[in-house]
Amino acid sequence: MSEICPTTGFSKKSKERWPYLWGKLTSGQSNEFPNQDLIKSIDRGIKEVLKVKDSSTGEENRQNLIKHLRKIICSKIKDVTLEAFGSSQSGLSLIGGDIDLCLKVPDTNPKQILRRLKGLLDARGMEQITLISKARIPIIKFHDPKSGFDVDISINNSLALHNTELLSTYAQLDPAVKDAILAVKYWAVQRNIANAYQGTISSYSWSLLSLQHLQVMESIKLPNLQSSQNRELITIDNHEYDITINKEVQINKIDIDVGEIFAKFIFFYGLEFDWSKKVVSVRNGIPMERNEKGWSLQKPSASAAHHSDDKKLRMGSYHLPIEDPLDTEIDLGRVLKPAGELTILNEFLRAASMLSKGKSFDEICETVEPQRFESKSPDDLFEDLRNLKPHEVKILHENILDDLSVVTKRIETLESERSSAIRMAKAMRGIIEETGDIRKKHKETILSLKSRGKEIELTKNKRDLINKNIVLPLHRIEEELVKIYSRLTDSLDLMRVQTLEREKRDFSFFFELQKMHHQAKSSSELHHKYNQLRKEQRKDIENLRKFENEHDEAAKNILDQEPLLKQEDLENRHDRSWDKRANKITMILRKRKKELYKFRREKGRIEAWMRIAQKNSAKRRGNNRNKKHRPTSQIRETVASGGSISLGDLDALLKSGGISNLNQKNDSTQKRPKRKKGKMKNLNNLSPHRGERNKYSRKE
Structure with a gap:
């Protein structure tokens, strides 16, 4: 059994994982604020990091990816728009920062949209696709291997667009505001405490923490941009939101070094801020009291939940409360997991300790789990082509063209086969509407199926309506008619004379039977007609099946060689078997189209390299021609x-x-x-x- 600390409840493993937090809880360790020389050193380190911004190529790749996603999504899903928001739009993005996009869709099922998106993205070669459909705002996350960007697409997250505008307006107040936020975000990302999906808090939350600190910092006192006399309200999903942003506010230039702002940020939240009594509220301009907000600290604590034997035990709410400035009922710290909260508190104390010891900004921001960033930077696009000779590249290009041609032909054949299966299924239901893409030799059969299908349905409805009102079959009606007629027309037996009432009932029943007989006879005729139409329908369906199975030799070979398509025994009279075949071909097509996309992408890559090589060769020849020779x-x-x-x-x-x-x-x-x-x-x-x-x- 592991040794448990009686004061904190930390196990030996927890002490090693969160040593600074454990030290603070057990001995109350204090840290001195760094002197000006150390502050200058931190400031230089921050400026060096912020100096390395995304190159023009990196920003171009970001915009190209957004355009590409907008094209493939909006062309496949009707009546939708794709808009960018978040750090990339507010100017607060780090190198290789994620791309946040909002997909606006009409009133529909978000889960269905996410499933369609997953198929589209998978077919376009995206990787690490993850659906988060149970969240308040449904999200799909994925990685683009070509550009190296991680992308989040949320559904109908309209309020996030206004959040982005708010942060952008704050960042434009003074360069020091933007740099201070970026420095905090860089530290949080490097220390792996800026990932809401892994139990810490989001990059957006860190931006708000930085803004709140600037609002309360005595030498800056950043103004509250949401405190304006003119209020702007919007309604989203029957909820009203105040999106007021005062864009007319101006401030004096901030002369304080960003290094000092960063150091004070660490000391403020790590040592001074009382998380048990305060709520971070940028909207309010200063932290709010928990009682005023109504967000009381709930049990169990993060430590108790983490060390509990009950693995399903969840810690209480509002532990590191951060109010969303627009959706004020949302606590952005609600995503915290016990280990995430403890890690954040430990990182604040670690950074404060290192600042007091004169450590550099690079040391404070030492990367945790550096393998996280391996997929961020795409590999050299032409690494495997650089050492090849021109004729070898040409051979590679020809091979790709051959592969592309084979896959294209296979996809065309599979699509034709799928259309055939869908037509067969519809034909059996008699619901084919379009015949423009059907071959002439069985278009007439299709049209007859359609018209006969309507006639069959009409005949069946008439027959069933009659049978609903007549309970006796035709032969029983005829038997009863003979009996009643005999009783009414037989010679009179003086010993057994019927009463007048009985004779009236017999005559009434006789007339009813006559009417029923007429309708039952009509029902029998309709039933006979229905069976005859069904027989003709089955015969035409059989002919159609024969037509649909006729392929040219090339198409037949492709279908026979398709490893993913197993021939199934299709029952001629069951439309479900054709539906099953169509669905199976659809799944195969997705895989083949993914291959097609990869081949097209490879073709474009090789052709791009050939153009570059040709351009460089022409440049070298031009240099040789222009070179001045000695006399x-x-x-x-x-x-x-x-x-x-x-x-x-x-x-x-x-x-x-x-x-x-x-x-x-x-x-x-x-x-x-x-x-x-x-x-x-x-x-x-x-x-x-x-x-x-x-x-x-x-x-x-």
Whole structure:
């Protein structure tokens, strides 16, 4: 049995996991606020981290991914819009920060939308797809391996768009506000305490904690942007929300170093803030009293819940209460798990201890579980292509094109087969509406099935209506008619004379039987007609089945070779078996379309590399053409002196006559001036003379 601390209830394992919190609870350890030299060091560390922002390429990849998701989702799901919100829109995003998107859909079933989204994203190569459909706001989370971004898509989270606007307005008040929030978020992310889905609190909550600290910090006193005389109210799902944001507020420039703001943030929440009595409320401008808010601290505590033998025991509510500034009934700390709360408190105390000991910002933000970030940065897109020769890349490209062609043909054949199965199922129900895509040779059969199906239904309804009112079958009616008729027409027995009342009843029953006989006869005729129509219908369905099973040779081979499609015994008279086949082909198509997407993506990657390689090759050729070569005379002098020359110099030397002509280098240059001088002497006798063109005269 593990040793349990009598004061805190911590086990030995818990002491090792949360040593700073255990030390604070048992001995009340105190930490001194760092001096100005240490503050300057922290400030430099923060500036170095914040200096490394997303490159233009990273932001471009982010926007391209949002456009891509908007295109594939809005084109497949009608009447929806996809809007970005969160840190990426408020300007408070760290490098590789998650992308938050809101899918606005009309009144519908969110779970159904999430399932459709999962299929779409899976077909487009997204990874780690997780549905959170039981949350107050349904969410689907996934990872895009191409860009390295994690994405959250929430359904009808309209209020989050206004939350983003509020944070963005605060961040624009002063650069120090934005940097202070980013520094806190960076620390929280690196220490792995900014993940609401793993039992800590969200990045949004850390932003609010930072803003509340700036609101109460004596040297800053950040104003409350929600305290305006003009209120703006909206109604969402029959609930009214105050989304007032005062955008006219301006503040004096904040001259305090971000390092000092960060250090005071850590000391404020780690050592000064009384979580048992206060509620973080940015909307209020200062922390609220729990009694005023009505959020009393509930048991069990995080430590008691964590160390309980009952693994299903949940800790009480409002342990680290953070009020949502717009949806004020929501405690953003409700997502905390016992271990998450203890880890956050321990991290505050750890950071305070390290600050007092003069540790650097990098040391304070030492990454917990660095493998979390391995998938954030996508690998080199062309890593496997860089060492390949051009002809090898070309062969790879041709192979991808062949694979793409095979998968495309297979998908086309499967889609045709699925349409065929759907038509068969509908034909058996007589509900086919469209015939535009059906082959001519059985379009007539389809149309006859449709019209006959309506006639069958009408005949059946008429027959059933008659049978509902007539309880006796036709042969029993005829038997009763014979009996009554005989009794009414037989010779009179004077010993057994019927009463007048009895004779009236017999005549009345006789007339009723006559009417029933007429209707029963009509019912029998309708039943016979119904059976005949059904027989004709089954015959046409059999013909249709034969037509639908006729494939060209290529399509037949593809279906036979499809490993995921097992041929099933389809009963001609059961539409469910055709439905089952159509559903199975649909599942196969999803897998094949996923393969198609990967092949298309690979094709685009290889073609992009081929364009880059071609461009670089053309650039190198252009550089070689534009390169200035040394004069031949200099090259000759270098060779004559025993110096080394380049291949380009050697090429120029060979073109000018070769190495054997080194001793004759001045012959040609000496002869040309002599001939030139001779000509100049002859021209000395020329004088200017106006006359005919191309004529001249000598001087006398």
